[in-house]
Amino acid sequence: MKLETAALILSKIGNPTRLKIVRMLVRVGDEGLPVGAIQKKLNIPGSTLTHHISHLKNAKVIRQERHQATLYCIMEYDQLSKLVDYLTEECCVGEESHDTAA
Secondary structure, rough: OOOOHHHHHHHHHHOOOHHHHHHHHHHHHHEEEEHHHHHHHOOHHHHHHHHHHHHHHHHHOOOEEEOEEEEEEEHHHHHHHHHHHHHOOOOOOOOOOOOOOO
């Protein structure tokens, strides 16, 4: 993962509402949650939720799938794993290894 990609993802999930959405989706697993269920749990207007979901989709942290009349938000675990790997890949290697080109 490139530094710019990691920074984009962190900036998008760095909002309290968006972080709640991400954590909610991680908890439910691969099936995701209907947008309406997320809205109900967060108790926010639909337009506000759409705004937050848009940011998460643009960072490829979540995707949406339609199942008949219901729109689901689903966590992109691969992207999340890549971010965690990027953040921890140089754990305990000392100060000599600085991320200058990533």
